[in-house]
Amino acid sequence: xxxxxxxxxxxxxxxxxxxxxxxxxxxxxxxxxxxxxxxxxxxxxxxxxxxxxxxxxxxxxxxxxxxxxxxxxxxxxxxxxxxxxxxxxxxxxxxxxxxxxxxxxxxxxxxxxxxxxxxxxxxxxxxxxxxxxxxxxxxxxxxxxxxxxxxxxxxxxxxxxxxxxxxxxxxxxxxxxxxxxxxxxxxxxxxxxxxxxxxxxxxxxxxxxxxxxxxxxxxxxxxxxxxxxxxxxxxxxxxxxxxxxxxxxxxxxxxxxxxxxxxxxxxxxxxxxxxxxxxxxxxxxxxxxxxxxxxxxxxxxxxxxxxxxxxxxxxxxxxxxxxxxxxxxxxxxxxxxxxxxxxxxxxxxxxxxxxxxxxxxxxxxxxxxxxxxxxxxxxxxxxxxxxxxxxxxxxxxxxxxxxxxxxxxxxxxxxxxxxxxxxxxxxxxxxxxxxxxxxxxxxxxxxxxxxxxxxxxxxxxxxxxxxxxxxxxxxxxxxxxx
Numbered sequence: 001x002x003x004x005x006x007x008x009x010x011x012x013x014x015x016x017x018x019x020x021x022x023x024x025x026x027x028x029x030x031x032x033x034x035x036x037x038x039x040x041x042x043x044x045x046x047x048x049x050x051x052x053x054x055x056x057x058x059x060x061x062x063x064x065x066x067x068x069x070x071x072x073x074x075x076x077x078x079x080x081x082x083x084x085x086x087x088x089x090x091x092x093x094x095x096x097x098x099x100x101x102x103x104x105x106x107x108x109x110x111x112x113x114x115x116x117x118x119x120x121x122x123x124x125x126x127x128x129x130x131x132x133x134x135x136x137x138x139x140x141x142x143x144x145x146x147x148x149x150x151x152x153x154x155x156x157x158x159x160x161x162x163x164x165x166x167x168x169x170x171x172x173x174x175x176x177x178x179x180x181x182x183x184x185x186x187x188x189x190x191x192x193x194x195x196x197x198x199x200x201x202x203x204x205x206x207x208x209x210x211x212x213x214x215x216x217x218x219x220x221x222x223x224x225x226x227x228x229x230x231x232x233x234x235x236x237x238x239x240x241x242x243x244x245x246x247x248x249x250x251x252x253x254x255x256x257x258x259x260x261x262x263x264x265x266x267x268x269x270x271x272x273x274x275x276x277x278x279x280x281x282x283x284x285x286x287x288x289x290x291x292x293x294x295x296x297x298x299x300x301x302x303x304x305x306x307x308x309x310x311x312x313x314x315x316x317x318x319x320x321x322x323x324x325x326x327x328x329x330x331x332x333x334x335x336x337x338x339x340x341x342x343x344x345x346x347x348x349x350x351x352x353x354x355x356x357x358x359x360x361x362x363x364x365x366x367x368x369x370x371x372x373x374x375x376x377x378x379x380x381x382x383x384x385x386x387x388x389x390x391x392x393x394x395x396x397x398x399x400x401x402x403x404x405x406x407x408x409x410x411x412x413x414x415x416x417x418x419x420x421x422x423x424x425x426x427x428x429x430x431x432x433x434x435x436x437x438x439x440x441x442x443x444x445x446x447x448x449x450x451x452x453x454x455x456x457x458x459x460x461x462x463x464x465x466x467x468x469x470x471x472x473x474x475x476x477x478x479x480x481x482x
Contacts (some may be wrong), residue, residue, distance in 0.1 A: 044479065047369025056251060062123045068092070069122040069144030069190065071104055071114055073153045074181075079104050080115065080191075080325045082144075084168040094191045095154070099160055102212040103151065103366065105141040106191040109198045112210070117312055118147040118367050121379070126231065126372040150179035150368050158478040159184045162471040167459040168438075169213035169345045172475060175444055175453040177351035177383040178362030182475075185213040215315040218342040219457055222428025223262075223279045223464070224440045227351065227398060228303060230276055230355040231390060233287050234397055244272040244287070252282040257329035259285040259336065260462070262427055276401045277409030279425065281336045288335025297322045302349060309433050310363040310386040311346070316341040338429060349455035352442045355398045356422075356450035361386045389462055403447055410465040411441065421445040423454075425464030436460060441468035445476050452479050 067090065071080040079100050083093045092107055094100070105113020107122075115122070125132070125142035132142050137239060152172075157168040159182045187209050201207050211217065234241050248267035252259045261267065261281045267274070277284035280282065305320050320341040322334055333339030346364065354361040363386045371381040390398070395482035402422035408413045414421040415419020430436055439461035443451040454472050461467040 006120060008342070021327050023082045049153055054445065062187050065142060066123055066125040066144045067141040068107065069125075070146045070391050071118070071122070072146060072148045073150060073151045075153065076148075077153045079151070079153075080107075091335070092192070096156075097190050097192070097301075098188045099153075099156055100151070101188040101191055102185040102214070103156075103180070104149075104191070106194045108195050113212075113313070114147065114149060114366060118370075121145045121147055123420070126376075126378050128358075128372075128374060131373060139156070145378055146371045146373075147367055149366050150174075150369065151183075151366065152181045155182040155475060155478055156184065158182075159471070159475055160186075160188075162474045163456075163458065166461060167213075168457050168461075169212045169217055170348045170471065171345050173349055173364060173453045175356035176362065178353075178364045178386075179368070180366040181452065181479075183212075183214050185217075187213070198352055205369045209379045212314075213308060213345065213457075215311065215313055215344060215346050216316070216455070218316050218344060218426075219438055219440075219459075220339075220341055220428040220430055220437065221337040221343045221348060221427035222440055223281075223337055224426035224428075224442050225341060225343070226276060226279065226284050227355070227402070227424050227442075228293075228300070229284055229288055229335050230272075230401060231394060231398060232291055232299050233272075234394060235299065236292060236295060241272055246270050246275060246280070246283040246286055248280050248282050251280065252285050252332070253366050254289070254328045255334065257332060259332050273401060274408070276424075277404040277407075279405075279410050285332035286330050286334050288331050291335075293322055293324050293326060293331070303341075304347065309347060309350070310361075312365075316344050318347045322325055337426065345455050348440075348442050349453060351389065352423075352444060352455060353453045355395050355402070356444040356453055358392045359388050359390040359394075359395040362391050399447065401441060406443075410463075411443065411469050411472075413465070413469045414443075414476070417473075417476075419445050419476060419480050420447040421476060423469075425469060427463045430460075439464045439467035441472045442463075443463075443472060445480070450474065 032285055039410045066080045070078055073079055078095050081093050082090050085091050105111060105115040107115040109260055111119055123146050125144050127142050135142055155172055163170055165186055167186055170184040173180050189209050201209060216482060248270055250261050250264055250266040259281055267278050267280045270280050270283050273283040300320055300322060305318050309315055320334060324411050330339055334341055350361055363384050365381055367381050371377055399422055402424055405424055406421050410425040411423050421443055423441055426440030427437040428440060432436060439458040441464050442455040444450040454475050455472050456469050
């Protein structure tokens with residue numbers, strides 16, 4: 001009897017163990033199948049990232065089979081191509097030299113610009129099978145696909161020439177589509193020489209030649225930030241902002257803290273519009289002190305300060321610190337775009353573009369389509385909205401203010417031309433030497449139906465109205481053919 005009970009007990013234990021093993025087997029089988037499914041799904045949906053990974057040998061296999069494709073401007077000019085040198089080796093040729101150095105980039109010693117962004121398409125070939133068969137017989141490589149950009153070679157040249165020997169950045173976009181028409185960063189380099197100068201650039205810790213100042217350069221925005229301060233004042237005083245008045249004596253003093261208007265200007269009696277048009281520092285410091293700090297902080301986050309930007313290239317995050325316990329001195333500095341406030345030119349361009357586009361921000365993009373060797377379109381990149389940064393009413397109010405900067409203010413060199421323009425200048429102080437300032441301009445044209453948005457910074461140049469506005473005028477003139 002005891003033996004029989006013992007046998008039954010052991011049988012129950014075996015059955016229990018068997019069920020546990022079966023359960024564990026089923027669990028790990030399901031887990032394995034799930035992982036296989038996930039890896040397969042990820043491989044399909046992230047095919048470009050996987051192939052572009054430097055550890056993926058698939059790249060080298062494709063490059064051994066295909067000749068790296070060309071990159072063209074919107075009008076078909078060759079910006080980058082692969083050619084054979086005298087020894088029969090493939091080399092990357094950049095017909096415009098330094099002109100597109102940062103936006104097109106390079107494909108050796110790593111990759112930069114469109115060469116990095118569109119690498120997947122450039123190293124793949126969608127040539128017709130008949131062409132591939134003919135090339136196989138000859139023992140030649142297949143032609144890589146061609147990438148067509150949104151870039152305008154003429155505007156790029158005008159912007160680069162106008163910036164001249166200054167360090168700085170220029171970004172030109174279409175505010176209604178997000179197309180990047182021109183992108184200049186200086187100092188620049190010749191991408192054909194990148195291999196020969198690489199060691200020198202890497203060893204020189206003070207060199208910033210490879211830095212794309214448009215997307216990665218962080219600068220105090222200076223008076224261009226008054227666009228944002230003005231927006232917040234409108235939001236917090238929607239019914240009464242137009243009744244604002246202030247007596248400018250050239251200086252505002254709060255305790256031991258003092259703000260002065262640029263170059264000691266005295267603007268006397270100013271309303272909201274004139275405060276903006278004349279870029280009155282003391283008036284905007286006064287406006288800033290009246291704002292609810294928590295609401296302002298929320299608006300800054302909505303305007304993407306400290307947040308991700310809708311970009312597919314490396315970029316720096318803009319930053320500004322507004323909180324309930326911010327000091328009076330810091331709040332006055334923030335209100336005029338000084339202190340610890342910093343922004344990238346492309347971020348400021350996005351905000352300006354949204355104003356021009358009735359409050360809606362379009363995603364900036366530089367690649368418009370991909371074609372194969374016989375001109376068939378393989379892929380098209382369409383304009384797409386990102387998010388609404390401000391209401392149509394707010395955009396209209398700011399547009400009116402920015403128009404007054406041209407008609408009655410610091411950007412008067414854009415007044416009375418064949419086209420209308422709106423914008424904001426800035427003279428952003430930096431460093432420890434009083435008077436040193438970057439020159440800013442951001443704006444668009446024509447006001448009635450914006451087609452082009454331009455943002456410019458010239459490092460250490462001085463007043464935005466004196467240095468950045470003339471560059472904007474040359475770009476607008478070139479675009480409108482005047």
